[in-house]
Amino acid sequence: MKTKSIIIICLLAISCAIFISSYGSSSSYVVFMVADEDAGKEYHIVGKLNKEKGLIYNPEKDPNFFSFYLIDDSLQEKKVIYHNPKPQDFERGDKIVVVGKTIDNNTFEASQILLKCPSKYNDQKAE
Helix, strand or coil: CCHHHHHHHHHHHHHHHHHHHHHHHCCCEECHHHHHHCCCCCEEEEEEECCCCCCEECCCCCCCCEEEEEEECCCCEEEEEECCCCCCCHHHCCEEEEEEEEEECCEEEEEEEEEECCCCCCCCCCC
């Protein structure tokens, strides 16, 4: 075999391995009920903040503990615990995506929080 053919085969094998490994570790968007069924697996949950129950964040006591209640798209509510500082402008977010796993029936532990804020390019004028 030519050296060029061996290099192309090696590159194809490496790219296939990268694709397979990234596909296997990817998570999907689900509701809390699906995440509860497989508590050890990481999922993305999309929902809205339940502003009536409030936020728990006291940076003087523990800057790496933040919790809140999230209502998913199926209207199921669950307490979310995040072991990092509260994201900036968290309360202003339109939709919230939490990435993590269920740790018990009432609690979801997030490893990441992604905020989907309302567009700043809407037709309304700023007040």
